[in-house]
Amino acid sequence: MAKPRARDGVETAPPSPTTPHDASFPGAASSSDSDASDGAADVSRCVREMLRAMGEDVEREGLMDTPARVAKALAFAMRGYDACPTAALGTALFNEDGLARASSASTKEDVELGTNDVVLVRDIPVFSTCARTFMPFYGVIHVGYAPRAGVIVGLSKLARVAEVYSRRLQTPDGLARAVAQALDDVASPLGVGVMFTGMQLGPFEPRKMEGWASTGCFAATNSVWWDEFSALVELGGGPSELSRGIWGDESRCGSCDNVQGGKVATTRGETETMMDAAASRAASEVDESVFSSVSKLLRALNLEKRVSEATDGEVTLEDTAKRYSQLLAAMRSGADVPFNLIAESATRDGESNDGVDEIEDGVCVTRDLHMSTVCEHHLLPFHGTVSAAYMTGPGAQPLSRDTLQAIVSRHSRRLQVQERLTRDIAEEISTLTGGVGVIVAARASHLCMVSRGVEKPGSSTCTAVKLGQFAREPALRARVWKRLCATGNL
Numbered sequence: 396m397a398k399p400r401a402r403d404g405v406e407t408a409p410p411s412p413t414t415p416h417d418a419s420f421p422g423a424a425s426s427s428d429s430d431a432s433d434g435a436a437d438v439s440r441c442v443r444e445m446l447r448a449m450g451e452d453v454e455r456e457g458l459m460d461t462p463a464r465v466a467k468a469l470a471f472a473m474r475g476y477d478a479c480p481t482a483a484l485g486t487a488l489f490n491e492d493g494l495a496r497a498s499s500a501s502t503k504e505d506v507e508l509g510t511n512d513v514v515l516v517r518d519i520p521v522f523s524t525c526a527r528t529f530m531p532f533y534g535v536i537h538v539g540y541a542p543r544a545g546v547i548v549g550l551s552k553l554a555r556v557a558e559v560y561s562r563r564l565q566t567p568d569g570l571a572r573a574v575a576q577a578l579d580d581v582a583s584p585l586g587v588g589v590m591f592t593g594m595q596l597g598p599f600e601p602r603k604m605e606g607w608a609s610t611g612c613f614a615a616t617n618s619v620w621w622d623e624f625s626a627l628v629e630l631g632g633g634p635s636e637l638s639r640g641i642w643g644d645e646s647r648c649g650s651c652d653n654v655q656g657g658k659v660a661t662t663r664g665e666t667e668t669m670m671d672a673a674a675s676r677a678a679s680e681v682d683e684s685v686f687s688s689v690s691k692l693l694r695a696l697n698l699e700k701r702v703s704e705a706t707d708g709e710v711t712l713e714d715t716a717k718r719y720s721q722l723l724a725a726m727r728s729g730a731d732v733p734f735n736l737i738a739e740s741a742t743r744d745g746e747s748n749d750g751v752d753e754i755e756d757g758v759c760v761t762r763d764l765h766m767s768t769v770c771e772h773h774l775l776p777f778h779g780t781v782s783a784a785y786m787t788g789p790g791a792q793p794l795s796r797d798t799l800q801a802i803v804s805r806h807s808r809r810l811q812v813q814e815r816l817t818r819d820i821a822e823e824i825s826t827l828t829g830g831v832g833v834i835v836a837a838r839a840s841h842l843c844m845v846s847r848g849v850e851k852p853g854s855s856t857c858t859a860v861k862l863g864q865f866a867r868e869p870a871l872r873a874r875v876w877k878r879l880c881a882t883g884n885l
Contacts, residue, residue, distance in 0.1 A: 434695070438466040441692035442774075448684040449723060457771045457812065468773050468843070472524050472531075473696060475562030480573070484556060484581040487549030491542070511585060513620070514547060515539040515627045519554045522842070525595060526564035526705035529693070529719040531775060531842050532604055534593015536561075536571070539624040540578060541585035541612060548582050564698060564705040567591045567606025575608040586611025588624040596776040596842065601767070664797030666740040670732055670804045677728035678721040685723065690716040726769050729808030734823065737805060740798050741827045750796020753878070758832075759793045760784045760878055764803045770843055771810035779839030779855065781820060784875045786864065788829020799824070813839055813858050821860040832864035834875055 442462040446453050453459070517537040525532050538553050553574075560573040571589040578587050587610045594601035613620045690713065693699070699712045751759045760783070767778040781803050787793060806819045821835035836859045844854050865872045 435463075435466045435470060437695045438469060438692065439463050441688060441695045442466060445685065445688035445692060445723075448682060448688045449727060451810065458810070461772055461774065464772055465774050468775065469696060472522075472562060473564075473698075475559045476701070478559045478562075480556045480559035481577050481581050483552045484548060484577065487552040488582060489547050489549065491545045491547050511541045513539055513541055513623055513627065515624065516550055516553050517628055519557050521557050521561040521570070521591070521593070523561040523563070523565040523570060526566055526569070526702050527710050527715060527718060528595075528722060529564075529689075529715050530596060530722060532567070532593055532595040533842070534591060534604065536574065537590045537592075537624075537628045538574060538578065539588045539613075539627065540582070541620060543583055543585050546582055546584070548578065553578070564701050566705060567593070567604045568608065569606070569705055569707075571606040571608035575610050579610040584611065586613035586620055588613040588621055590625075590628060596767070596778060601778055664795070664800070666737065666795075666797045666801040667804060669736065669740075670729070670801050670808070673731045674725040674728040674808060677724040677731060681717075681720045681724045686716055686720045689720045689723070725808065727809050729805045732801075732805050734805075734826075737798065737801055737823070738827060740801065741792075741794055744792055744795040744798055750799065751793050754793065755878070757786050758784055758875055758878070759787065760875075761794075761796055761799055762879070764796070764800050766803055766807050766816070766837060766839060768807035768809070768811045768816060770841060771812060773843045774810075775842040777813065777839045777841040777843075777856075779837065781817075781835060781837045782879055783820070783824055783833065783835045784865070784879055785824055785828050785833045786831040788831045791827070791829040794824070794827060798827075813837060813841075813856055817858040818860045821862055825862050830863055832866075832871075833860075833862045834865045834872065834879070835860050836879065 439462040442465045443453050446458060446461065451458055453462070515537065516539075518535045519538065520533070521536050522531065522533040524530070536557050538557070540548075556577050557570075557574050560570055560577070565573075571591050575587045575589040578584065587608075589608045591604070591606040593604050595604050609618070609621060612618065613624065693702070693712050693716055698715075702710055702712045702715050750761055752762050753760050762780075762782040764781040764783070765778075766781050767776065769776050783799060785794075802820055802823050806816050806823075817835055817837045820837075821833050824835065825833045836857065838855055838857045840855050861872060865875060
């Protein structure tokens, strides 16, 4: 793993820790229940106003309680501002005699040569909120340090510090810097190395993100300590079984930031390009009322100064509100593409079988279509894959992967629940293929499972819909399921 640019210590100090209190809402001026309740009510009203500005019916069943749920989720996502991240470290410092004896004889040359021992805690799952886009990102953080004079830190406390700092507006580098500085300040090791790897979620595909920070001996130019730290991270392989579910499925990467100016950084076939064009138009034509309501929401969360702090003054609250407004518009652009345009694309698919993984006994199978959407209950993304098996009726042709992906995107780019999304996709495939038989299976990782206190990053949700012959004939359905699962990710 390549070493990042040389660091002469942590680039910027993390935001000053605040005094812990019992307020259940971030930035509350008082710890009283009434003040916390008022803060949550203000955020809830802003969310309701935002949904109305987007053109959503806030009185329909799926959205009636969404403002309150979103307010609660945001309170949890920002609760790190109400906790002191270094408090836990101070109660978990231990003296290890063996390490103390080994380090007592260390000279400056020994330190430069990396003679001392290294402690690494890897794969700490973290969830945070991007200060630039107000979209969630999540992944794992690795923390390594070289103890000084035999002083070591309780392992669970490192996870606690990462948790506190991640529950604030962050960037990947900023999160890594904050954790490194906290450990350096309290434990005074010879040096600290921190690495974050994860995903930024949005309306298109997950985008891989990385962040680094180092202090002391780890920050020196051409540091042998950083090389050792990176090697230990690499030696552990991919994310552990407990945390691997946060990664979702491998897919092409698209950048949420590139939605700005009506541009989408993705490559698609002709029909998916049409879907992206609709998202680009929506992002570039955001109504001023949406931007205004998002700005009010961020101010209700007391984030004006915190946006600037988290981005070293590069981004203002208005910048973040604009990006988030554009992303919200892109998330809902699926409804802007009428089904007849998808149907016209299907007539051009012909007999090329492009994108059909296999055809056997008249059953076509296409696996692992990318799905990225937003839960209408919490306005948090969920992402994963969709696989489909279908039979074609008289005069119908197999659908290209481009057409199938466009169907998935058409229904993904709107406020959704996974059960409805799966059925909507199945019904449109059935319409295009003559209604003989369809199975659609979706598997997704939901951010609401790790962002609101449930914190189950390894979990995923699977939904399936069967229509036509596949619904009526269990034996046929069983054979198709075996084929779907043979080489797919179901």
